[in-house]
Amino acid sequence: MEFIQFKSSILWNALSKLGKSIFLPKGIFYWSDRATKEAEINGTIGVMTGYENEIIKTSEEKNVVFYIPRLRQLINKDPSLIVPYAPISGLPDLRKYWKNWIVTKCKTINNLSSKNLDISELITLPVVTHGITFGIFLATRLFAEPEEFIISPNKRWENYDSIIINQCGVKIKSFEFFVEEKNGLKFNFKGLENVIIESFNKLNKAILILNFPHNPTGYVPTIEEANNIVSMLIKIVEEYKKPLVIIFDDAYEGYVYKDNCIMGSLFYEFLSKSKYIIPIKLDGASKEMILYGGRIGFFTLGLHDAWYNKDKKQEFIDEFDNKLGGMIRSTISNCNRINQSILVEMFKANIDNIINERTKIISILKERYELINELLKQVCDNTGKISVDPNAGGFFLIVNLKIKISASQFCDHLLNKYKTGLIPFEDPNENVNGIRIAYSSINKNLIPKLVENIKLALNDF
Amino acid sequence: MEFIQFKSSILWNALSKLGKSIFLPKGIFYWSDRATKEAEINGTIGVMTGYENEIIKTSEEKNVVFYIPRLRQLINKDPSLIVPYAPISGLPDLRKYWKNWIVTKCKTINNLSSKNLDISELITLPVVTHGITFGIFLATRLFAEPEEFIISPNKRWENYDSIIINQCGVKIKSFEFFVEEKNGLKFNFKGLENVIIESFNKLNKAILILNFPHNPTGYVPTIEEANNIVSMLIKIVEEYKKPLVIIFDDAYEGYVYKDNCIMGSLFYEFLSKSKYIIPIKLDGASKEMILYGGRIGFFTLGLHDAWYNKDKKQEFIDEFDNKLGGMIRSTISNCNRINQSILVEMFKANIDNIINERTKIISILKERYELINELLKQVCDNTGKISVDPNAGGFFLIVNLKIKISASQFCDHLLNKYKTGLIPFEDPNENVNGIRIAYSSINKNLIPKLVENIKLALNDF
Numbered sequence: 001m002e003f004i005q006f007k008s009s010i011l012w013n014a015l016s017k018l019g020k021s022i023f024l025p026k027g028i029f030y031w032s033d034r035a036t037k038e039a040e041i042n043g044t045i046g047v048m049t050g051y052e053n054e055i056i057k058t059s060e061e062k063n064v065v066f067y068i069p070r071l072r073q074l075i076n077k078d079p080s081l082i083v084p085y086a087p088i089s090g091l092p093d094l095r096k097y098w099k100n101w102i103v104t105k106c107k108t109i110n111n112l113s114s115k116n117l118d119i120s121e122l123i124t125l126p127v128v129t130h131g132i133t134f135g136i137f138l139a140t141r142l143f144a145e146p147e148e149f150i151i152s153p154n155k156r157w158e159n160y161d162s163i164i165i166n167q168c169g170v171k172i173k174s175f176e177f178f179v180e181e182k183n184g185l186k187f188n189f190k191g192l193e194n195v196i197i198e199s200f201n202k203l204n205k206a207i208l209i210l211n212f213p214h215n216p217t218g219y220v221p222t223i224e225e226a227n228n229i230v231s232m233l234i235k236i237v238e239e240y241k242k243p244l245v246i247i248f249d250d251a252y253e254g255y256v257y258k259d260n261c262i263m264g265s266l267f268y269e270f271l272s273k274s275k276y277i278i279p280i281k282l283d284g285a286s287k288e289m290i291l292y293g294g295r296i297g298f299f300t301l302g303l304h305d306a307w308y309n310k311d312k313k314q315e316f317i318d319e320f321d322n323k324l325g326g327m328i329r330s331t332i333s334n335c336n337r338i339n340q341s342i343l344v345e346m347f348k349a350n351i352d353n354i355i356n357e358r359t360k361i362i363s364i365l366k367e368r369y370e371l372i373n374e375l376l377k378q379v380c381d382n383t384g385k386i387s388v389d390p391n392a393g394g395f396f397l398i399v400n401l402k403i404k405i406s407a408s409q410f411c412d413h414l415l416n417k418y419k420t421g422l423i424p425f426e427d428p429n430e431n432v433n434g435i436r437i438a439y440s441s442i443n444k445n446l447i448p449k450l451v452e453n454i455k456l457a458l459n460d461f
Numbered sequence: 462m463e464f465i466q467f468k469s470s471i472l473w474n475a476l477s478k479l480g481k482s483i484f485l486p487k488g489i490f491y492w493s494d495r496a497t498k499e500a501e502i503n504g505t506i507g508v509m510t511g512y513e514n515e516i517i518k519t520s521e522e523k524n525v526v527f528y529i530p531r532l533r534q535l536i537n538k539d540p541s542l543i544v545p546y547a548p549i550s551g552l553p554d555l556r557k558y559w560k561n562w563i564v565t566k567c568k569t570i571n572n573l574s575s576k577n578l579d580i581s582e583l584i585t586l587p588v589v590t591h592g593i594t595f596g597i598f599l600a601t602r603l604f605a606e607p608e609e610f611i612i613s614p615n616k617r618w619e620n621y622d623s624i625i626i627n628q629c630g631v632k633i634k635s636f637e638f639f640v641e642e643k644n645g646l647k648f649n650f651k652g653l654e655n656v657i658i659e660s661f662n663k664l665n666k667a668i669l670i671l672n673f674p675h676n677p678t679g680y681v682p683t684i685e686e687a688n689n690i691v692s693m694l695i696k697i698v699e700e701y702k703k704p705l706v707i708i709f710d711d712a713y714e715g716y717v718y719k720d721n722c723i724m725g726s727l728f729y730e731f732l733s734k735s736k737y738i739i740p741i742k743l744d745g746a747s748k749e750m751i752l753y754g755g756r757i758g759f760f761t762l763g764l765h766d767a768w769y770n771k772d773k774k775q776e777f778i779d780e781f782d783n784k785l786g787g788m789i790r791s792t793i794s795n796c797n798r799i800n801q802s803i804l805v806e807m808f809k810a811n812i813d814n815i816i817n818e819r820t821k822i823i824s825i826l827k828e829r830y831e832l833i834n835e836l837l838k839q840v841c842d843n844t845g846k847i848s849v850d851p852n853a854g855g856f857f858l859i860v861n862l863k864i865k866i867s868a869s870q871f872c873d874h875l876l877n878k879y880k881t882g883l884i885p886f887e888d889p890n891e892n893v894n895g896i897r898i899a900y901s902s903i904n905k906n907l908i909p910k911l912v913e914n915i916k917l918a919l920n921d922f
Contacts, residue, residue, distance in 0.1 A: 032884070041910060293798030
C-alpha cells in the first residue's frame, strides 16, 4: 500500500516512525480473498475445513470449519460463531453496528452543538480492538516517539503510565487536573492550555488523552466547561497550525448522573471543526455493554475533509484501516470471535431492550453516587480533613486527604481496624494523595457504614 | 518488585532493556487482593457489583458482577463465566490444566530422551496469552533489542516478519532451511549452526525461534534429526558460555503424520540440559484445541536450577510472572474470559474424550497429507518442474517452483484458468519461490483435481 492520500494529509506529520512504517502486508489476505471469490478449489486458508459429517454423524454434507464436537455441548451455540478467526479489523457486522451506535449516541444525548447531528460521514468504520487498553497502546505507538510526550491530567488511570511510559517508552506530561476556586475544586483550563502550548513550542504536534467520565475521579465536564474546553483547544490549534491528536478514552460513556454535565463523549464536538485536530475515539464494550472479560473495544477516527480529495475519501479511510490492521496483525493477530458474535446478537436482538436493561443498572449506580456524595460532603464540612474531587459519573470517586498522612497508611489502617478496603491513590511527584472509592462495587445499604468508617479512621489520626 | 533472583541469573543478561525495566505495579491488585481477604466492605474493584435481585427478579439475594440480563438468553451460560475480567496471567484453573497438559504430552509422546519424564518441576505455570502471535510479540520485546536479531529459517510464517521486524524493530537473521542432499532436501544443520555462532560472536546472546511442525512447509524433524539439533545446540552454548533463548512456536504440536518424526515439541528435550539455554514454549489453543477465534495461548518457561538458590525457586518464578504480567497489563490488560472458561470446561469434562475427538479430526488431515504427497511426488518425478519441501505435519506444504516463473504469476494463472486458489510463497531476498498449499482446507476428494490443475498449469509454462 502506497498511503498516497495519507501522506498528503496533516495526519502524516503527526505519526511516529512506526506509524509511518507499519502496514498490513496484503500477501495471504489478498490471495485468500480472491480465492474465496474466484476459486472452485480453495487451498489458501490455514484452518481445517471439511464436510461436517466427517466429524459428527447427524449433520448434512456441508463444508464447515472443523471443531471439536463436544464444543456443541459445552456451549450451546453454533461453532461458526466461536471457532473461526475473526477478521483482523473485526466482524464487519459488529463494526457497522458499533458505528451506528456511535451515530445514535451523538444524536440522542445533550452534547452541545453536536446534538442531533448526523455524524455518519464524519467518522471511520470502527476497528475492533482488544479493549481500550489495547486502543491506547495502538494510539501511543502510532503517534508518539520516545522523546515526545502525551498530555494527561495528573490524576489518571494508573495503567496509562504502564502503557505509555513503561511499555511504549513515551513520556507523559501532566497538568494539575483541578484548581481550587471560590466554589471548590474546578477543572484547570489554564493548566491544560499551558501544556498544549508548551508541546507546540517544543514539538511539531501535541497529543492529548481525555477521559470523561474520568477514571478515577468520576469528573464529567458541565456543559459550560465542555464548551470552554472545545473552544480553547480549537483556538490554540488554529493559532499554532500544528496537529493536535486527541485520544478520547470513552470507557465510561453513558455513566453520567448529573443533568448539567455532558452525557456523551466530547469527541463529537471536535468532528470536522479544525483540520489540525485529529480526534480518536476509543470505546469499550467492557463498561458500555457490561462485558469486561469480553475484551472488545473500538478505535474510530474523526475525519476532516481537508485531509483528502473529496473523491478519494474511501482511499484515505482504507489507508488508515491498513495501518491499524498492520498494528493488530503484528501484536495479537485479531480479536476473539465469540464476544464479537455476542455483541452482534445484542445489537440484532433489540438494542432498545439492551439499553433499557443497562439504564436500569446505571440507575442503581446513580443512587449510590448520590448517597455517597451526600454523606461524604457532611464529613468534609464537619471535619475539614478531606475534600472530594468534582464527580458526576463513572465507577469511582476520589477523596483527597488534607491531613498529613499517606494514603497507603490511611488505607492500611482502614482495612486493619475497620475491615474496609479502598485503594490508595498516591503519587508525591504528581501532588496526589487520596483514596479511590469504587462505589460501583459497594451495595447502597453498605455506603453509610463505609462513610462512617472513613470518618472514624480520620478521627484516629 | 526487586527481581532479586532474576537479576542474579543468566536470564537477566539475555533480557532487552524493556525486559529489564518492565514490571507489574502492585498498586490496585495488592489492595484488592488484601480487601478480598480482609474486608467486610470492599470498595476496591472497578466493576459493578450488587445483589442479583436488583437486576433480575427471579434470583435470590446474592452478590454478583452485574450483567445485562438479556445476556442469559443470548448465551446459555452463567454470566460469571463471561462477564468479569480474567486475571492478568489467566484463570488459575486453566493455567493448572494447561501445565498438566504439557506434562502429559511430554510423558506420552515419542520424544527421544524426554519421553516418560515428569517435567512438572522443570517448567513454570503457563501464563495465558492472546494466541501465539502475542506470545512471539512478548518474547521478542522481552529479549531482543532493535540492533539485535532473532534467528529463523528463511522459510517461515510471514507474520514473524510483521511482529519481529515491523512491530518490534528487531532484525531477523535467516538461515537456509533445507539443503539438497543425495536423498533430496534435508534440514540444514550447518546453516543453523553458523548463524548461532555468528550471533555469539557479535552479541552477548542468541535468540532462536523454532516451529515444528513447521508453518508453512509442514517440516517435522525425524527422531535422528531432532537428536542432532539438540546435541549441536547444547554443544555450542557450552562452548561459548552465552545464553541462547529458544522460542518454541508449538502452534501445531500433535499434528504429525509420520511415525519416524518427533510427535511433540522439541522444548522437552532442552529442559534443564544447560543453564545457558532459556527455553520458552508458546502454545495455542487455536490449533491444539481447534479454537482459532478463541485467542488463547500460553507462555511457559523451562527452568534450570542453576538460575536460583534452590529455596528461592518460587521467588524466581514469581519474578518472571511479574515481568510477563507487566507486559500483558501494559498492552491488552488481560485475555478474554469466556474462551478460558470453555477450555477449563473442556479439561474438566473429560479430556480423553476431547483428545479422541481431536485425534479423529487429525486422522482426516493425515489422509489428505498422504494422498497429496503421493500425487505431488508423481508430478515431481514426471515433470521435474517442482520439488516439495520435506513435510510430515501441520496444515500446509510448500511446492517449490524449479521453472523460471514467479510464484505470484503462477498462482494468478492457476486461479484464473483453473479456478484453484493457492498462496504464492515468494521472497527473492530469501531465495524462496514456491506455493503454499493449505490441504487443511481442501477436502480429500478434491485433492486429485487440485494436483491435476497444478500439473496442467505447469505445462502451460
